[in-house]
Each structure stands twice: as C-alpha cells, then as structure tokens.
Amino acid sequence: MIKYITYDDIDKSKWDSCIRSSVNGMIYAYSWYLDIACSKWDGLVEDDYKSVMPLPRGEKYGFLYTYQPPFSQQHGVFSTSKITNEKVKEFLKGIPAKYKYVELSLNTFNRPTEDSFETSEGVTHLLDLISPYDTLQSNYSTQTKRNLKKALSSSLAIAKAVSPKKVIDLFKANRGKNYDISSAHYTIANNLMQTCIKKGLGQCWGVYTKEKELCAGAFLVESNRRTIFLFSGTNKKAFETHAMTFLINRYIEENAQQNLTFDFEGSSDPDVARFYKGFGAKEAHYVKIRKNNLPAPVKWLKEIQFKKKSSPS
Numbered sequence: 001m002i003k004y005i006t007y008d009d010i011d012k013s014k015w016d017s018c019i020r021s022s023v024n025g026m027i028y029a030y031s032w033y034l035d036i037a038c039s040k041w042d043g044l045v046e047d048d049y050k051s052v053m054p055l056p057r058g059e060k061y062g063f064l065y066t067y068q069p070p071f072s073q074q075h076g077v078f079s080t081s082k083i084t085n086e087k088v089k090e091f092l093k094g095i096p097a098k099y100k101y102v103e104l105s106l107n108t109f110n111r112p113t114e115d116s117f118e119t120s121e122g123v124t125h126l127l128d129l130i131s132p133y134d135t136l137q138s139n140y141s142t143q144t145k146r147n148l149k150k151a152l153s154s155s156l157a158i159a160k161a162v163s164p165k166k167v168i169d170l171f172k173a174n175r176g177k178n179y180d181i182s183s184a185h186y187t188i189a190n191n192l193m194q195t196c197i198k199k200g201l202g203q204c205w206g207v208y209t210k211e212k213e214l215c216a217g218a219f220l221v222e223s224n225r226r227t228i229f230l231f232s233g234t235n236k237k238a239f240e241t242h243a244m245t246f247l248i249n250r251y252i253e254e255n256a257q258q259n260l261t262f263d264f265e266g267s268s269d270p271d272v273a274r275f276y277k278g279f280g281a282k283e284a285h286y287v288k289i290r291k292n293n294l295p296a297p298v299k300w301l302k303e304i305q306f307k308k309k310s311s312p313s
Helices: 010-019 029-037 084-092 133-138 140-153 164-173 185-196 237-242 243-255 272-275 297-309
Strands: 001-003 041-046 053-062 063-068 099-105 118-128 158-159 200-207 215-224 226-236 261-262 284-294
Touching: 001 118, 010 029, 010 053, 010 140, 010 243, 029 185, 041 084, 041 200, 063 272, 099 185, 118 272, 140 243, 158 243, 164 185, 164 215, 164 226, 185 215, 185 226, 215 237, 226 243, 237 243, 243 261, 243 272, 272 284, 284 297
Parallel strands: 063 099, 226 261
Antiparallel strands: 001 041, 041 053, 053 063, 099 284, 118 261, 118 284, 158 200, 200 215, 215 226
C-alpha cells in the first residue's frame, strides 16, 4: 500500500535505509540531501518503507506544487525490490491532488505508463569503471586521446582537497556569467558539497597550472556504487590545456577495476555530450513528467513560463 506522508511524519532513518538498500538508490534521494536541496518535501511510501518517492514541495500564490530541486538530476521511485511499470504508475497516481502543478524527473529505472502526465526525456551519460584502466582508455575517442596528450604535456597538477567555494567562484567568474543564477542557488551548492565532504561522500578536485593557478575544479559525489560529476568550474586556461580532460582521466585511472559507475549527469547540449562520450560514456535516458492543474489564468501564465524556459536560448 502506498501512502502520502508529510515531512514531519517521515521516519528519516527508515527512508534513508530504503535509499541505501534500493536497487536504484541515488544520493539525491537521501533525507539529508533533500533537506538541503529543497528544504520542504513530503513523500510517498510503500508499506514499511519498502519503496519511496520524494515530493519536493513549494507554494506560490497559495497553490502547492512539486518540482525538481537544483543539483538533483533524478528522483522518482526508489525501491528495495524490483521496480515494475505498474509500481511506478501506482506511485504517480498517489501524488495528492493538492499539488496543482507537478514537474519532476524520474530515474532511469522508472518507465511510467501513467498517461495523465505530459512526458519528455532527459539524458545522462554513464561509464562503468569495472574494466582495467588500459581497456577504459582504449575506448576514449581520438579527440579525447589527443586532448589528454596535450594536457599531460602542460605541467598540470591535481589537488584533491580544494575548497568547494573556490570551484564555485571559478564557475561564477566564467561560465556562470552566461546564466541568471541566484545567490541562493550557489548557497545550496556550497552546503551540499560541504555536507557531502563531512559525510565522507564527496571530493573536490582541482587542477592547477604550472603557475599554480586554479584553472579547473570538479565536485565528485560517491554513493550507491555511483560517482556523480555534480559540479564543475573552468576558466580560459583550462580550455587551452584541456584541464578537465586531465581531471576526469585521473579519476578514471585511480578508480578503474571497481564496481563503480561514473555518472557525468547529462547533457542535452551536443558539445558537452560529445565531451562525455569521448571517455566512452553511454547515454542513459530518464523520463520527466509534468502536469498543470492550476486554475486559469495562473495556468496560462505557468504555461508561458514553461515554454520560455524550455525554448533554446
């Protein structure tokens, strides 16, 4: 039986035990991660936490909605037993009607047949690290091998305990200038990274030039036999020296022959996707669901906002 449980009544210990033991557990769904990423959330729970589904909660103009929080690529149904299409359908039907707007990303194990939602596809890129490093490297694209060769000749150095704030600032000063990102968003990023480090689940790697300048950085989260490339920052020098190729290759080299999957976390951008595939990563697709039951004219306003957000920039 699937029940809707509000935040105050969720047994976080049982919730986290479910995510830890799930066939598809991901760090995004742990209670402490949800507390930072969205602060307010409820959940759908099957039986005694056999399966769970987080419902991040927001409110605007007096209407409740559920949404996909930042730094959380996939949510959906997580289960300690086999996940069937029917089970996913039951969970989606269990989302309370009081949520007048729903916009969520499920995970790669969820293939819903519930047709009351609009659906679209998201993509991530996965690389299994079970093979020896020489085998993994042999699957790099010609371009990636060429970029790595240049990086290895550029006198770059790796540091494995860089402050997350330095990587965030690196992003803000470069690529971040192209986006309208709130200070609250960056605060969430920093809090997530600091908490992951304290829990022994996160590493913040940096790449320094021979002049000792930080030119690239990445935050890597390890949980449920998966390493997620959660956040990164680069500058012009990183582009010239292929510092990010250098960083990712080093991680692959040091973690080869482990029962571990490297999750690049996307992207739909062709250039970024090509970069990830250059390491031998394969596409994995997940479903995004959406339902707008807001009353007019709020519904129309939300549709305009959604189309504007979804349109190419």
